[in-house]
Amino acid sequence: MKYLIETFGCQMNECDSLVLAGILEQNGWQKSGNLDEADLVLINTCCVRQSAENRILGHIGSLKRLKKFKPQMIIAVCGCLTQKEGAEELFRTKYCHVDLLLGTFSQGLIAEYAEQIRQSRQKIFDTEERYDDNDLCRLYHSLPSNLSSYKAQISIIYGCNNFCSYCIVPYVRGKERSREPQLIIDEIKQLAQRGCVEIELLGQNVNSYGHDLNGWSFAKLLKEVAKIDGIERIRYMTSHPRDFTDELLEVIAAEKKICKHFHLPVQSGCDRILKLMNRGYTAEKYLLLLDDIRKASPKCAITSDLIVGFPGESERDFQATLDFLQTAKLDAAYTFLYSVRTGTPAAIMADQVEESTKKARLNRLMELQNPLSLAANQNMVGNIELILIDGPSKNNPDFFCGRTDNNKLVNFPKTNFQAGQFATMQICDAKTWNLLAKPINS
Numbered sequence: 001m002k003y004l005i006e007t008f009g010c011q012m013n014e015c016d017s018l019v020l021a022g023i024l025e026q027n028g029w030q031k032s033g034n035l036d037e038a039d040l041v042l043i044n045t046c047c048v049r050q051s052a053e054n055r056i057l058g059h060i061g062s063l064k065r066l067k068k069f070k071p072q073m074i075i076a077v078c079g080c081l082t083q084k085e086g087a088e089e090l091f092r093t094k095y096c097h098v099d100l101l102l103g104t105f106s107q108g109l110i111a112e113y114a115e116q117i118r119q120s121r122q123k124i125f126d127t128e129e130r131y132d133d134n135d136l137c138r139l140y141h142s143l144p145s146n147l148s149s150y151k152a153q154i155s156i157i158y159g160c161n162n163f164c165s166y167c168i169v170p171y172v173r174g175k176e177r178s179r180e181p182q183l184i185i186d187e188i189k190q191l192a193q194r195g196c197v198e199i200e201l202l203g204q205n206v207n208s209y210g211h212d213l214n215g216w217s218f219a220k221l222l223k224e225v226a227k228i229d230g231i232e233r234i235r236y237m238t239s240h241p242r243d244f245t246d247e248l249l250e251v252i253a254a255e256k257k258i259c260k261h262f263h264l265p266v267q268s269g270c271d272r273i274l275k276l277m278n279r280g281y282t283a284e285k286y287l288l289l290l291d292d293i294r295k296a297s298p299k300c301a302i303t304s305d306l307i308v309g310f311p312g313e314s315e316r317d318f319q320a321t322l323d324f325l326q327t328a329k330l331d332a333a334y335t336f337l338y339s340v341r342t343g344t345p346a347a348i349m350a351d352q353v354e355e356s357t358k359k360a361r362l363n364r365l366m367e368l369q370n371p372l373s374l375a376a377n378q379n380m381v382g383n384i385e386l387i388l389i390d391g392p393s394k395n396n397p398d399f400f401c402g403r404t405d406n407n408k409l410v411n412f413p414k415t416n417f418q419a420g421q422f423a424t425m426q427i428c429d430a431k432t433w434n435l436l437a438k439p440i441n442s
């Protein structure tokens with residue numbers, strides 16, 4: 001029996017998909033490369049913005065035709081969209097070709113449910129919110145046998161307790177729960193033995209790791225992971241600016257293996273909007289944190305996420321965000337149009353911003369940030385950097401690409417290097433989104 005998983009959304013979903021693949025393989029399923037030969041298609045979904053939701057629902061809709069030709073094929077939907085209010089109703093009525101709705105709390109049951117459906121041909125919809133042994137958070141992640149990559153991602157904490165007023169994640173992913181440190185460490189050791197040199201620790205807010213465990217914190221976990229032989233680089237995503245402790249700053253600065261890239265979503269540079277967003281910090285506090293980070297780790301890069309057009313955002317509020325960006329001098333900013341998520345507090349706030357105004361603001365924001373990103377990259381020209389090679393560049397067949405410690409994308413002329421090798425290079429040119437380098441013979 002063959003399975004195919006299609007993944008949408010963030011890295012947490014990518015990671016869950018690998019775990020789901022591991023569970024299926026343990027139960028005798030084999031990975032398939034195409035829809036036509038798969039006996040089980042699992043769509044791992046995202047609903048963080050309406051645009052993502054529309055795209056995924058369109059894709060699920062398009063599988064209806066395939067199901068007509070292959071009625072035995074199991075079509076399964078998992079991930080955040082399954083957990084949205086009204087999802088069961090939607091999939092029962094409008095997407096009746098879906099056999100299995102596997103909620104985010106039931107993903108550990110994938111193999112059991114697939115087998116039940118194969119035998120009984122009855123639909124299973126399980127989106128109950130529960131925190132038991134079937135929660136991926138508790139499971140030992142047996143990774144697919146063919147996974148032997150030089151870099152890997154691993155979830156350390158599931159769910160989110162922050163309830164930022166615009167965000168649907170806490171409703172669909174549930175309460176924050178840290179994975180047992182020993183599980184995480186064992187999994188990383190297993191990965192290291194398979195040749196993994198870079199590990200990325202994932203969570204909606206990794207900084208709160210351990211608050212529900214006895215005697216653990218994210219800083220402590222980082223220190224333990226750094227002790228694992230073979231792991232050369234440690235990354236993590238995402239950090240909430242409010243929870244960045246001095247201890248964490250020190251651990252990151254002191255440990256060579258921990259990459260000096262800080263992804264710190266700020267969302268807005270205007271205090272009034274930050275308050276409405278329930279983010280728990282002011283623009284000034286965030287800027288002070290940037291100062292502390294840069295003092296402790298001078299070679300760092302800092303990136304951020306921003307939302308434009310949050311309800312009630314006036315021209316003046318938006319201008320505050322522009323002024324903030326000018327001061328913050330971020331290495332890059334990922335920008336999103338505010339998207340109404342039904343059920344969140346912001347969805348019913350007064351003064352929703354017009355779509356055209358949001359788009360115009362997004363453009364203005366990028367026009368300001370792009371030259372700042374370029375300037376940050378230009379600052380690195382001349383530097384000697386250790387690059388972890390990813391392989392051929394996507395856009396230019398004559399080039400290879402890799403990443404610096406601070407996570408900058410670097411292109412360099414094609415060489416004999418293999419993906420997963422480290423090479424010392426000199427940065428010779430900078431663009432807005434990447435750097436150009438040449439290998440140094442050493």
Ligand code: SAH
Nearest residue numbers: 166167204238265305306307336337338339
């Ligand atoms: N947990 C992370 C990221 C969660 S989602 C954090 O706290 O930063 C990734 C990004 O999507 C967020 O940083 C935010 O910028 C954006 N986002 C979340 N909800 C959104 C919404 N309703 N509309 C537009 N962007 C949103």
Ligand code: SF4
Nearest residue numbers: 160162163164167169
């Ligand atoms: Fe959403 Fe805020 Fe949680 Fe991030 S911290 S997932 S933005 S609620």
Ligand code: F3S
Nearest residue numbers: 009010046047048080
């Ligand atoms: Fe999307 Fe869920 Fe991630 S809503 S961004 S896939 S946590």
